[in-house]
Amino acid sequence: MTTAVAHPRTGGSGGRTAVAAAARQVLKAYGSGETRVVALDRVDVDIARGAFTAIMGPSGSGKSTLMHCLAGLDSVSGGQIWVGDQEITSLKDKKLTQLRRDRIGFIFQAYNLLPTLNGLENITLPMDIAGRKPDREWLDRVIETVGLSGRLKHRPNELSGGQQQRVAVARALASRPEIIFGDEPTGNLDSRAGAEVLGFLRRSVDELGQTMVMVTHDPVAASYADRVLYLADGRIVDEMQRPTAEAVLDRMKHFDTFGRVS
Numbered sequence: 001m002t003t004a005v006a007h008p009r010t011g012g013s014g015g016r017t018a019v020a021a022a023a024r025q026v027l028k029a030y031g032s033g034e035t036r037v038v039a040l041d042r043v044d045v046d047i048a049r050g051a052f053t054a055i056m057g058p059s060g061s062g063k064s065t066l067m068h069c070l071a072g073l074d075s076v077s078g079g080q081i082w083v084g085d086q087e088i089t090s091l092k093d094k095k096l097t098q099l100r101r102d103r104i105g106f107i108f109q110a111y112n113l114l115p116t117l118n119g120l121e122n123i124t125l126p127m128d129i130a131g132r133k134p135d136r137e138w139l140d141r142v143i144e145t146v147g148l149s150g151r152l153k154h155r156p157n158e159l160s161g162g163q164q165q166r167v168a169v170a171r172a173l174a175s176r177p178e179i180i181f182g183d184e185p186t187g188n189l190d191s192r193a194g195a196e197v198l199g200f201l202r203r204s205v206d207e208l209g210q211t212m213v214m215v216t217h218d219p220v221a222a223s224y225a226d227r228v229l230y231l232a233d234g235r236i237v238d239e240m241q242r243p244t245a246e247a248v249l250d251r252m253k254h255f256d257t258f259g260r261v262s
């Protein structure tokens with residue numbers, strides 16, 4: 001992973017690749033001169049299709065920046081990003097917007113719900129904009145699993161923070177995007193609601209082949225992933241396969257100690 005510089009592997013059919021997204025030597029710097037901050041320092045990473053990947057690391061290590069660059073929400077200062085077999089760093093704004101709309105789902109901490117639309121309308125909004133008809137059976141399953149069945153007519157200001165978060169999760173899942181990116185997707189939920197949402201995300205990976213990438217600080221949330229990537233100072237410094245919450249916590253302690261003594 002850290003030495004790979006080749007173009008991501010491409011699969012045989014319909015432009016679908018084994019790698020859902022990839023970064024090659026990605027550099028991201030903010031500011032210039034004395035205020036220059038290198039948020040990503042030549043990052044190489046492959047995000048496997050149909051897998052659940054967690055990104056962890058200390059505050060300021062570049063997690064959100066990496067996610068935003070992979071999702072085409074932020075430009076890079078150097079290197080390349082692929083979504084499937086499409087290199088996106090060279091795309092013009094219009095094409096990039098289209099690619100995000102058609103192929104990528106987002107779950108952010110700020111839910112970005114429209115206040116004038118009710119829960120259901122917010123969930124189907126991206127598909128309505130794209131002129132796509134929702135798969136009713138799938139939509140019902142998503143809504144039921146995230147526990148929103150009785151709340152679909154409510155507007156965001158009539159929903160609790162946790163319920164708004166569920167609407168945001170349902171909205172991301174409803175169109176079955178190629179990849180869903182989540183920035184602390186359960187950060188505002190209590191542990192029971194968080195576990196339900198994470199369990200649902202996990203099942204959407206296992207049962208439907210959804211690709212999921214999530215930034216989190218929480219070892220329990222990370223334990224739902226297949227793989228954890230650890231960032232420090234803008235670099236991927238370690239990874240863990242099939243993580244448990246205990247192993248993730250241990251690894252975090254090690255990094256803390258390591259960071260202090262070195």
Ligand SMILES: Nc1ncnc2c1ncn2[C@@H]1O[C@H](COP(=O)(O)OP(=O)(O)OP(=O)(O)O)[C@@H](O)[C@H]1O
Nearest residue numbers: 030031037039057058059060061062063064065066
């Ligand atoms: N718009 C910006 N302008 C200047 N510097 C930025 C900007 N966005 C991020 N940075 C800097 O880039 C570095 C990485 O930030 P990033 O938000 O990716 O970290 P993070 O690991 O997601 O942190 P946290 O866990 O606190 O959310 C930090 O040093 C941050 O201050």
